[in-house]
Amino acid sequence: MKYISTRGTAPTLSFEEAMLTGLARDGGLYLPETIPTLSPDEIAAFEGLPYEEVAFRVMRPYVGDAFTDEEFRGIIARAYDGFAVASRAPLKQLAPGHFLLELFHGPTLAFKDFAMQLIGQLFEFSLKRSGKRVCIVGATSGDTGSAAIEAFRGLEAVDVFILYPHGRVSEVQRRQMSTPSEDNVHALAVDGHFDDCQARVKDMFNDFEFRDAVGLAGVNSINWARVLAQVVYYFTSAVSLGAPHRKVSFTVPTGNFGDIFAGYIAKRMGLPIERLVVATNQNDILHRCLESGEYKPDGVIPSISPSMDIQVSSNFERALFEAYGRDGAAVAQLMEELKSGGFSVSQGAREALRESYDSDRVSEDETRAEIARQQAESAELLCPHSAIGTAVADRQRQTGTPMITLATAHPAKFPDAVEAASGVRPPLPPHMSDLYERPERITRVGNDLGAIEALIRERTGN
Numbered sequence: 001m002k003y004i005s006t007r008g009t010a011p012t013l014s015f016e017e018a019m020l021t022g023l024a025r026d027g028g029l030y031l032p033e034t035i036p037t038l039s040p041d042e043i044a045a046f047e048g049l050p051y052e053e054v055a056f057r058v059m060r061p062y063v064g065d066a067f068t069d070e071e072f073r074g075i076i077a078r079a080y081d082g083f084a085v086a087s088r089a090p091l092k093q094l095a096p097g098h099f100l101l102e103l104f105h106g107p108t109l110a111f112k113d114f115a116m117q118l119i120g121q122l123f124e125f126s127l128k129r130s131g132k133r134v135c136i137v138g139a140t141s142g143d144t145g146s147a148a149i150e151a152f153r154g155l156e157a158v159d160v161f162i163l164y165p166h167g168r169v170s171e172v173q174r175r176q177m178s179t180p181s182e183d184n185v186h187a188l189a190v191d192g193h194f195d196d197c198q199a200r201v202k203d204m205f206n207d208f209e210f211r212d213a214v215g216l217a218g219v220n221s222i223n224w225a226r227v228l229a230q231v232v233y234y235f236t237s238a239v240s241l242g243a244p245h246r247k248v249s250f251t252v253p254t255g256n257f258g259d260i261f262a263g264y265i266a267k268r269m270g271l272p273i274e275r276l277v278v279a280t281n282q283n284d285i286l287h288r289c290l291e292s293g294e295y296k297p298d299g300v301i302p303s304i305s306p307s308m309d310i311q312v313s314s315n316f317e318r319a320l321f322e323a324y325g326r327d328g329a330a331v332a333q334l335m336e337e338l339k340s341g342g343f344s345v346s347q348g349a350r351e352a353l354r355e356s357y358d359s360d361r362v363s364e365d366e367t368r369a370e371i372a373r374q375q376a377e378s379a380e381l382l383c384p385h386s387a388i389g390t391a392v393a394d395r396q397r398q399t400g401t402p403m404i405t406l407a408t409a410h411p412a413k414f415p416d417a418v419e420a421a422s423g424v425r426p427p428l429p430p431h432m433s434d435l436y437e438r439p440e441r442i443t444r445v446g447n448d449l450g451a452i453e454a455l456i457r458e459r460t461g462n
């Protein structure tokens with residue numbers, strides 16, 4: 001399996017190369033040259049299998065000869081060993097025809113653990129084999145950073161620098177990043193918002209001298225392996241509701257577009273998904289773009305769902321690449337226009353996007369009301385991101401096809417917002433019960449590429 005860039009001019013890479021590379025050298029994102037498909041019989045055979053075995057069967061076609069089957073099975077087994085529930089991604093019924101896919105039973109209580117725990121194992125295996133060392137730089141609005149630090153802390157051949165927007169993540173998220181004591185992990189509080197952090201990470205990838213000197217690698221969802229790992233739970237949940245003999249729909253709380261794009265890949269692989277619904281908070285650029293074809297970021301407004309406070313949505317580039325018939329030059333042109341304020345999607349591409357995705361947005365008041373409603377009606381305490389999902393799902397649900405909403409984080413990561421909305425303060429699970437007593441280690445930095453690069457060079461000795 002070969003991987004190509006969404007901007008069409010970077011070298012074609014193998015799975016392992018694409019995974020260790022992160023952003024393509026032309027600024028694009030890697031995607032498989034072809035998307036493998038599974039037959040209805042192959043999908044039906046997933047019924048009753050352990051999560052790890054479905055993960056192996058779904059991801060195996062993408063990894064090529066990077067690992068033997070035995071090695072890959074071992075990597076997957078170690079990745080999910082630390083999850084709190086045996087099924088890994090349990091599905092609960094919220095109401096007739098509406099199901100909640102709980103993706104927060106990993107070590108940092110968010111769906112990011114599904115991919116990050118796997119990537120941690122993949123990197124460790126690959127770097128041991130090659131004897132190389134990498135410097136991971138990531139941007140986070142709260143959950144990717146904590147999952148990355150958890151997955152890579154203490155690893156010999158890896159340094160990790162996480163840029164998060166100062167004062168714009170929840171206290172639990174911040175402490176998850178700032179309290180691990182291992183020397184190889186660094187939490188950097190940036191004066192700016194998430195889009196600034198993500199832009200600085202991309203700048204570092206586009207600074208080839210710096211990139212090569214420090215051995216830069218990325219674990220944001222610019223990394224294809226992140227998206228791939230998330231394809232698996234679309235299969236496990238749909239099969240448990242009767243796929244491939246029955247269609248299902250999904251509603252996905254969306255920010256950087258990685259999670260819903262994984263659903264799109266599952267559909268292209270043959271999973272009978274009727275609708276994929278993008279659910280946004282008040283930072284609703286994706287909803288506006290899907291409605292109007294205009295993609296114009298207009299500033300991030302802080303919300304009670306901070307992990308989705310994003311206006312420059314990284315993986316939307318992958319969706320555009322597909323919508324433009326994999327025309328890398330067209331995507332490169334749009335990304336050039338984005339630098340000067342935004343772009344308009346062509347009529348054909350817009351129709352293709354609308355065929356693949358529905359969308360809706362939820363205001364702050366509606367989010368609070370939905371947390372309270374679900375607590376009262378279904379006894380489910382939802383995090384604000386998941387509540388945005390269930391609110392949209394309820395509006396968009398059609399009779400006949402079950403709707404699965406992705407619950408992307410545990411409510412205990414956002415205790416203040418959840419308590420204010422529902423009157424109930426969700427407790428942290430036992431393995432995190434002393435989080436507020438652990439000492440923090442944070443470096444405050446300006447939104448300044450030169451200063452951030454200098455700090456990384458100094459700390460890594462490059």
Ligand SMILES: Cc1ncc(COP(=O)(O)O)c(C=O)c1O
Pocket residue numbers: 110142143144221253254255256257258259260307308385386408409
């Ligand atoms: C809790 C939570 N929900 C939803 C999202 C949105 O996911 P994506 O960026 O893959 O669209 C994120 C982060 O991105 C998140 O941390």
Ligand SMILES: N[C@@H](CCOP(=O)(O)O)C(=O)O
Pocket residue numbers: 139140141142143144145219220221222255256258307308314
């Ligand atoms: N919401 C994310 C933002 C980064 O997204 P990623 O999926 O590209 O890593 C976060 O929690 O950090």
